Amino acid sequence: xxxKVLVTGAKGQLGxxxxxxxxxxxxxxFVFTDVHGLDLSDTNQIKNFLSQNSFNxxxxxxxxxxxxxxxxxxxxxxxxxxxxxxxxxxxxxxxNITLIHISTDYxxxxxxxxxxxxxxxxxxxxxxxxxxxKGEQAFSNINPNGCMIRTSWVxxxxxxxxxxxxxxLGKEREKLGVIFDQVGTxxxxxxxxxxILVIISNDDHAAILESSQAEDKVFxxxxxxVCSWYDFAKTIFELSNIDCxxxxxxxxxxxxxxxxxxxxxxxxxxxxxxxxLSIPYWKDSLQKCLSILKDQN
Ligand SMILES: NC(=O)c1ccc[n+]([C@@H]2O[C@H](COP(=O)([O-])OP(=O)(O)OC[C@H]3O[C@@H](n4cnc5c(N)ncnc54)[C@H](OP(=O)(O)O)[C@@H]3O)[C@@H](O)[C@H]2O)c1
Numbered sequence: 001x002x003x004k005v006l007v008t009g010a011k012g013q014l015g016x017x018x019x020x021x022x023x024x025x026x027x028x029x030f031v032f033t034d035v036h037g038l039d040l041s042d043t044n045q046i047k048n049f050l051s052q053n054s055f056n057x058x059x060x061x062x063x064x065x066x067x068x069x070x071x072x073x074x075x076x077x078x079x080x081x082x083x084x085x086x087x088x089x090x091x092x093x094x095x096n097i098t099l100i101h102i103s104t105d106y107x108x109x110x111x112x113x114x115x116x117x118x119x120x121x122x123x124x125x126x127x128x129x130x131x132x133x134k135g136e137q138a139f140s141n142i143n144p145n146g147c148m149i150r151t152s153w154v155x156x157x158x159x160x161x162x163x164x165x166x167x168x169l170g171k172e173r174e175k176l177g178v179i180f181d182q183v184g185t186x187x188x189x190x191x192x193x194x195x196i197l198v199i200i201s202n203d204d205h206a207a208i209l210e211s212s213q214a215e216d217k218v219f220x221x222x223x224x225x226v227c228s229w230y231d232f233a234k235t236i237f238e239l240s241n242i243d244c245x246x247x248x249x250x251x252x253x254x255x256x257x258x259x260x261x262x263x264x265x266x267x268x269x270x271x272x273x274x275x276x277l278s279i280p281y282w283k284d285s286l287q288k289c290l291s292i293l294k295d296q297n
Contacts, residue, residue: 004029005200006055008038009062014102016158017193018059025197031055035062040084041076050091057146057200059100060088063132067106068257070128077131085135092144098209099139099146100196105184105222107133107150110261117267118150118218126258140214147209147217149196149271152264153232156189157292166233167293170242180230180248184264185222188285192221199275208274219274220266223282235283239290 007022009015010032022030031053038049040062050058063081064070070077085101092099106129107122124130139148155161169176199205211217227235230248237244251262268279280288 003027004055005031005057005059006050006053007032007059007061008040009060010034010037011159012061012063012065013154013156013159013161013189014193015061017156017189018061018196020190021193021197025201027201028057041079043083043087046084046087047091050095050097054095055097057098057100058088058092059196059200060085061102063102064128067126067128067260070131071126071257074127074131077127078134081128081131082134082138086138086142089139089142089144092146093142096145098200099144100200101135101139101146101148103136103148103150104129104132105150105152105264105266106261107136108261108264110182110263112263112265115265115267116220118220118270119215125261128258136218140217143212143214143217145210147199147219149192149219149221150266151187151192151220152184152222152266153186154189154192155186155289157289157296158189162186162229162232163236163286163289164293166236167240167242170237170240170244173244175245175247176233177247177249177253178230178233179251179254180228181250182260182262182264183226183228184261185224185226185266186232186282186286187222188280188282188289190289191223191280191285195221195271195275195277195279198277202275205275219271220268221271221279222266222268223285224268224279225282226265227282235286236290239283239287240294
């Protein structure tokens, strides 16, 4: 597969993680854009940018990710998470670009009793999940070459995320209440970035990405394993030798504007076997991220 790759949302967690690894993929010529280089809320800008520059692959890491703010900022969330994806998919279809788009576990309502599979019924609980789902549906209707990867609970060395918040609070406080009745799987952005780069860099994968069936193009990716936010926080403190007591609290005791799924574990069988990926266990990847963060301080 050739060879010029656009990465949108380059200042976000996933965008920066792809940037960290892109030097290992020297067959590709990468262009990284943030909101100043390519504002996805502007449809004409997307069209002009992609007509003036020629790309073989677009990895769409940009999104409106502020889950609670989206409840009162629906128009912008809709523009970035839905309409921009529609435009990207239309241009990708016209120009034969492979579009890798990232979506979320929040397209599900969290009522499942076993890990979500790609074809399971979607029913988002809030505006963020609803706008991300509309983005997925636009991708499916237009059906460009490429795929959509749903991920969950993303953290990294970059930006703001649960791991960095816990490290800060754990040093400031003696005890902390953390939700135990929301269960999912963390995703280290570097692992997802590597998976995406493996997917686009293997010629054998082209046939899968060019499949005529839109439903074949949805995949789930997180790290391996399962935990609650409480377990996640406790593990962060244990691995970092931070002496902060974690108390399990219920979702109802930590009200937020947007409702979250209680269960959002995803089944990753399809992505692993389709693209021959092995995915690290969540604690192993957490340890790796914490070591990098420690070295940075
Ligand atoms: N974070 C999670 O826990 C999580 C969970 C499930 C799925 N996902 C999905 O995974 C993908 C990557 O997430 P992430 O954690 O890397 O998110 P992130 O760190 O919030 O990065 C998103 C990036 O998109 C940029 N962006 C926002 N509006 C834009 C616009 N109008 N034009 C161009 N760029 C714009 C943001 O820029 P500014 O910072 O300047 O606004 C930010 O750099 C997203 O599709 C997200 O929906 C994330």
